[in-house]
Amino acid sequence: MTGRYTEHDVEHYERPRRRTRPRTKERPTYDDAVDGVVVTVDRGRYTLLVGDRTVTAVKARPLGRKGVVVGDRVRVVGDVTGDPGSLARIVEVEERSTVLRRTADDDDPVERVVVANATQLVVVTALADPEPRPRLIDRALVAAFDAGLAPLLCLTKADLRDPETLLSTYSSLGVPWVVTHRDADHRIVGLDDLRDRLRGHVSVLLGHSGVGKSTLVNALVPDAGRETGVVNAVTGRGRHTSTSAVMLPMPGGGGESGVGRSEAGAGGAGAAAPRSWIVDTPGIRSFGLAHVQPEHLIEAFPDLDEMTEDCPRGCTHADDEPECGLDEALAAGTADPDRVASFRRLLAARSVTEY
Incomplete structure (x- = not known):
């Protein structure tokens, strides 16, 4: 059978196939980023801070599903003037030094990155109005230790209740703390102490709604x-006022614009001090820890x-584990009972669902 067209018909000539463009492994260098x-x-x-300019950007398609979160150090191309209507592109996310994670619930396998490159987690809790919730404090401390962040307790509204009772619960863990309250003129007493603790850090403020994060x-x-908002007199809970995390540079916090970089990484001895940053987060009512492993x-x-080097394989170091090295150290008198009890309380906080 002869073909429909002869070699003299234009329809006979082979049309180019799809995906005929030669593939290449070369990628843009973004030297101008x-x-x-x-x-x-x-x-x-x-929203990015590029030098002293505020720039709006989108994520470049080659980044795919790679998440970009508050605190990320990024490389940007395009219009970085910050002028109204301008738009830049994020083309690279630098390696993160720390990652603060949480899950929605303890059985939720999906981790949510809260903040990247933070160095300190400030657990803000009111001593009254609303009532403190030690179980959430425990969970926040677990997340801080797991992420490698320095923990700090910030107790607000000390004019309503003595902080000593709550502080004694965490004294054996060696967690530093600051206490604030308002004086008769409604000025915040203790703010200078808090400012000193935040200097040189990228600090994430975490706590229930109504505890005073946004006020601080x-x-x-x-x-x-x-x-800022008020606490509901019926439920005793605060109203959400912060709806998204925001990262803010503290005034007079130094000249280095990098985030999460050590002094050596910023130029070694004699380099400018790191800038101080605050990350205000929305009020939380749960903090899942499905991602935290006991060995971490x-x-x-x-x-x-x-003391746990000789523990059996798979030992979680809880108080019901057989032949745990912590129990042997307690029996031998070489471990501080209060410190072991505090650690095991944090360990148990991983599975407590009520706050």
Whole structure:
């Protein structure tokens, strides 16, 4: 059978097939990209700080599903002038030094990155109005130790209740603390102590709604403009005022614009001091810890970790584990009972669902 067309018909000539463009492994170098820090994320738009300019950007397609979160150090191309209507592109996310994670629930396998490159987790809790919730404090400390962040307790509203009772619960863990309250003129007493603790850090403020996080942020960063709310007199719970995490540079915090970089990484001895940052997060009512493993948690306590070297394989170091090295150290009198009890309370907090 002859073909429909002869070799003299134009229809006979073979049409180009799809995907005939030669593939290449070469990728753009982005030599003109500039450094930036992600300060807010809102529905696919990223607000960056590039030098002293505020720039709006989107994520470049080659990044795929790679998440970009508050605190990320990124490389940016495009319009980085920060002018109204301008839009840049995030083309690279630098390696993170730390990652603060949480899950929605303890049986939720999906981890959610809260903040990247933080160095300190400030657990803010009110001593009254609303009532403190030690179980959530425990969980926040577990997340801090697991992420390698320095923990700090910030107790607010000390004019309503003595802080000593709550502080005694965490004294054996060696967690530093600051206490604040308002005086008769409604000024925040203890703010200078808190400011000293935050200096040189990228600090994430975490706590229930109504405990005073946004109030502290507004006092530390006068132009922050974070909305504050009141506590419901019936439920005793605060109303959500912060709806998204935002990262703010503290006034007078130093000249280095990098986030999460050590002094050596910023230029070694004699380099400018790291800038101080505050990350205000929305109020939380749960903090899932499905991602935290017991062997990672105990590494945050080197003195106790040494006592578990001979533990059976798979030992979680809980108080019901047979032949746990912590129990042997307690029996021998070489372990501090209060410190072991505090560690095991944090360990148990991984599975407590009520706050």
